[in-house]
Amino acid sequence: xxxxxxxxxxxxxxxxxxxxxxxxxxxxxxxxxxxxxxxxxxxxxxxxxxxxxxxxxxxxxxxxxxxxxxxxxxxxxxxxxxxxxxxxxxxxxxxxxxxxxxxxxxxxxxxxxxxxxxxxxxxxxxxxxxxxxxxxxxx
Amino acid sequence: xxxxxxxxxxxxxxxxxxxxxxxxxxxxxxxxxxxxxxxxxxxxxxxxxxxxxxxxxxxxxxxxxxxxxxxxxxxxxxxxxxxxxxxxxxxxxxxxxxxxxxxxxxxxxxxxxxxxxxxxxxxxxxxxxxxxxxxxxxx
Numbered sequence: 001x002x003x004x005x006x007x008x009x010x011x012x013x014x015x016x017x018x019x020x021x022x023x024x025x026x027x028x029x030x031x032x033x034x035x036x037x038x039x040x041x042x043x044x045x046x047x048x049x050x051x052x053x054x055x056x057x058x059x060x061x062x063x064x065x066x067x068x069x070x071x072x073x074x075x076x077x078x079x080x081x082x083x084x085x086x087x088x089x090x091x092x093x094x095x096x097x098x099x100x101x102x103x104x105x106x107x108x109x110x111x112x113x114x115x116x117x118x119x120x121x122x123x124x125x126x127x128x129x130x131x132x133x134x135x136x137x138x139x
Numbered sequence: 140x141x142x143x144x145x146x147x148x149x150x151x152x153x154x155x156x157x158x159x160x161x162x163x164x165x166x167x168x169x170x171x172x173x174x175x176x177x178x179x180x181x182x183x184x185x186x187x188x189x190x191x192x193x194x195x196x197x198x199x200x201x202x203x204x205x206x207x208x209x210x211x212x213x214x215x216x217x218x219x220x221x222x223x224x225x226x227x228x229x230x231x232x233x234x235x236x237x238x239x240x241x242x243x244x245x246x247x248x249x250x251x252x253x254x255x256x257x258x259x260x261x262x263x264x265x266x267x268x269x270x271x272x273x274x275x276x277x278x
Contacts, residue, residue: 052223054212065204073193083233084191087226091242091250094222103230111230116251 004057006046012095015044018120022132023139027063028098030071030139032132036123038114039079039102039131041071050096053088064098072100074138089115143196145185151234154183157259161271162278166202167237169210169278171271175262177253178218178241178270180210189235192227203237210239213277228254 011029019031019042027047033040045064050056056064072084081102088098101114109117123131150168158170158181166186172179184203189195195203211223220241227237240253248256262270 052211052215053225054208054215054223061204061208062201065200069193069200072191076191076193083228083230084193085226085228085230086192087224087228089222089224089226089252091222091224112255113228113252 003047004060006048008048009046010048011044012093012097014093015042015095015097020128020132022135025067025070025139027060028067030067030135032128032135033099034122034128035120036127037108037118037121039075039081040114041075041100041135043068043071043098043100045096047096051090051094053096053098056096068098068100070139074135075100075102078134078138085114087115143186143199145187147187148185149187150183151232151236153232154181154234154236159267159271161274164206164209164278166199167206169206169274171267171274172238173261173267174259175266176247176257176260178214178220179253180214180239180274182207182210182237182239184235186235190229190233192235192237195235207237207239209278213274214239214241217273217277224253226254 019033022030022032027045028043029046031042033042053061053064072086076084079102081104083103085101085103103110158172161169161171166184167182168185170181172181184199192200211225215223218241220243222242224240224242242249
């Protein structure tokens with residue numbers, strides 16, 4: 001199988017269970033994390049078996065950078081947040097995924113990181129869908 | 140001033156005070172964070188006034204992606220770590236900087252994030268310089 005192919009890609013069930021699909025980009029599926037404490041998006045490159053950004057093909061690395069920065073700019077404009085936090089960690093879920101989170105002074109855990117901070121608080125279902133719609137409209 | 144110029148760039152004193160320069164890349168200065176609990180590198184694009192990756196020019200965004208992934212691959216090969224953690228946060232120091240950290244199961248805070256975890260533990264000076272030399276030799 002070519003390393004730049006999505007054949008055989010299956011979304012990790014932990015990512016799937018705690019997020020909602022928003023839109024397909026060129027390389028990634030964009031999802032919202034169902035966590036109302038912070039506006040939080042996830043980009044998941046549709047490539048099976050990849051854990052590190054540097055293990056993507058050079059073209060895919062460029063695509064991921066482009067798509068991440070597009071999503072980052074969109075989320076900052078939509079929310080008017082103080083700072084975007086962007087990260088590829090993967091200590092728990094190894095399937096490659098990039099977090100793009102809108103942070104504000106006085107949000108939970110500020111200025112610390114969001115990962116591992118307290119317990120996830122899901123949206124009301126209608127609010128989650130409304131957020132997804134707002135993102136789609138701006139992309 | 141052109142947005143792609145390094146004219147007027149001054150390294151944030153908090154970044155400078157807690158890290159050692161390793162090498163100049165095309166866009167970024169690569170530095171080691173003086174924190175021996177985790178192998179921790181910083182890339183700092185030499186562009187004044189930029190806080191978000193998406194505010195770099197398109198060329199600089201591509202360069203940052205290339206340099207970050209090169210450093211990530213190098214650090215993983217050098218350390219044989221379990222996972223690279225890569226992030227642009229900037230909640231405290233706003234000057235754009237990208238963290239590339241080597242993580243291992245059972246390291247301090249695993250699998251949580253490194254930011255805000257306990258108190259920084261500086262290297263012995265000779266160990267810090269030795270680490271810098273190892274990185275330079277592989278880049």
